[in-house]
Amino acid sequence: MNDANTTGVEASGVPQTMQKMSKIDLAPIPNEGVLLGWLRQMLLIREFEVRTMQAYQNQLIGGFCHIYIGQEAVAVGSIAAVNDDDPIVLAYRDHGHALARGMDPKYCMAEMFGRIGGCAKGKGGSMHMFDADHYLYGGHGIVSAQTPLGAGLAFATKYEDEILKGGKSSHVTLCFLGDGALNQGCFYEAMNLASLQDLPVIYVLENNRYSMGTAIDRGTSMAEELHVKSEAFGIEHAIVDGKNVIDMYRKFKSIADWCREESRPFFVEAQTYRYKGHSMSDPRKYRTKEEESREEENDCIDLLTTFLTEEFDFTKDALKQMNKQVKVQIRDSVTWANNSPETPMDEMYKDVYTDTWGPYTGTSKPEMLEEGGET
Ligand SMILES: Cc1ncc(C[n+]2csc(CCOP(=O)(O)OP(=O)(O)O)c2C)c(N)n1
Numbered sequence: 001m002n003d004a005n006t007t008g009v010e011a012s013g014v015p016q017t018m019q020k021m022s023k024i025d026l027a028p029i030p031n032e033g034v035l036l037g038w039l040r041q042m043l044l045i046r047e048f049e050v051r052t053m054q055a056y057q058n059q060l061i062g063g064f065c066h067i068y069i070g071q072e073a074v075a076v077g078s079i080a081a082v083n084d085d086d087p088i089v090l091a092y093r094d095h096g097h098a099l100a101r102g103m104d105p106k107y108c109m110a111e112m113f114g115r116i117g118g119c120a121k122g123k124g125g126s127m128h129m130f131d132a133d134h135y136l137y138g139g140h141g142i143v144s145a146q147t148p149l150g151a152g153l154a155f156a157t158k159y160e161d162e163i164l165k166g167g168k169s170s171h172v173t174l175c176f177l178g179d180g181a182l183n184q185g186c187f188y189e190a191m192n193l194a195s196l197q198d199l200p201v202i203y204v205l206e207n208n209r210y211s212m213g214t215a216i217d218r219g220t221s222m223a224e225e226l227h228v229k230s231e232a233f234g235i236e237h238a239i240v241d242g243k244n245v246i247d248m249y250r251k252f253k254s255i256a257d258w259c260r261e262e263s264r265p266f267f268v269e270a271q272t273y274r275y276k277g278h279s280m281s282d283p284r285k286y287r288t289k290e291e292e293s294r295e296e297e298n299d300c301i302d303l304l305t306t307f308l309t310e311e312f313d314f315t316k317d318a319l320k321q322m323n324k325q326v327k328v329q330i331r332d333s334v335t336w337a338n339n340s341p342e343t344p345m346d347e348m349y350k351d352v353y354t355d356t357w358g359p360y361t362g363t364s365k366p367e368m369l370e371e372g373g374e375t
Pocket residue numbers: 093141142143177178179180181182208210211212278
């Protein structure tokens with residue numbers, strides 16, 4: 001784990017007014033109850049993903065489906081460090097973040113099953129977990145498409161807080177992205193705007209070392225110090241251990257508080273690993289079993305369990321009990337999703353942009369279909 005914190009920005013061209021974060025003070029370790037809550041969340045996400053893989057293999061889920069196992073501590077630790085009404089926007093590997101933000105697993109599961117009970121009425125599927133009540137703005141399938149949206153969300157909260165309410169900007173947006181998204185131009189445009197306009201957005205890079213089957217050092221420059229890339233825009237940056245939920249939270253809380261206070265962007269590189277393939281159809285032939293085993297030895301759930309055992313006498317029985325509850329909850333969510341009706345045909349043209357060139361028609365059918373025309 002690199003404790004280098006942030007390098008600050010000394011480059012010429014950086015506005016004099018730009019705030020710097022001299023040092024990341026680690027937030028205190030929360031009490032046992034909070035830590036147990038995090039453990040439960042990570043177990044919940046993992047079990048959810050295990051059952052998702054089963055359902056996919058049983059053809060109850062179709063389309064693209066990306067599993068988050070191994071990365072749970074990133075979503076849980078970072079989302080715990082911000083307020084419930086701070087916006088979140090995501091890439092397509094999004095089930096874990098949705099659950100960490102508080103979406104009921106049954107709505108998440110039903111979405112993947114393509115059922116009307118899903119969070120997007122079954123029309124989005126695995127890659128599009130949306131939950132406006134929880135300030136969760138999706139789930140986006142185009143690599144890096146969410147990064148300008150992250151800047152936009154931060155602009156929106158800042159505008160609302162400062163201009164419409166006449167107060168101080170008081171929100172911070174979390175925008176998660178994969179290491180593959182670093183090679184998309186729109187991320188650099190987004191960082192430029194975020195810095196220029198003092199937007200309180202944290203770009204959370206989940207460096208799981210692969211984009212599809214391409215290892216990070218084969219496809220991305222500066223693979224060993226990705227976080228430094230934001231310096232070109234005068235944006236502060238840090239590395240965090242994405243497998244250690246406590247470390248994740250302690251640094252993240254400090255960073256989020258600073259961004260909120262100063263109304264500035266930040267770039268965090270969370271170092272992690274995805275245990276499964278890129279998607280359900282990936283046999284992972286591009287890496288060795290030894291590498292996978294080595295990474296799995298340093299597992300985020302084991303790390304927190306060990307900490308709880310050593311510090312708070314957390315017992316094996318207590319862990320077993322927690323696991324049992326989680327399994328029941330996820331089993332029930334699968335049953336619930338299965339019992340939810342398939343999304344009916346007359347829903348297909350509601351809430352979507354149906355005419356490429358025309359206005360958004362809200363919940364009505366496209367005009368040409370209402371007129372009985374065939375296309
Ligand atoms: C603009 C664009 N190009 C290519 C793709 C195909 N694609 C889907 S996922 C992916 C890899 C992204 O990897 P990364 O950002 O590291 O995320 P991870 O899968 O590791 O979570 C690619 C190239 C896409 N969805 N969008």
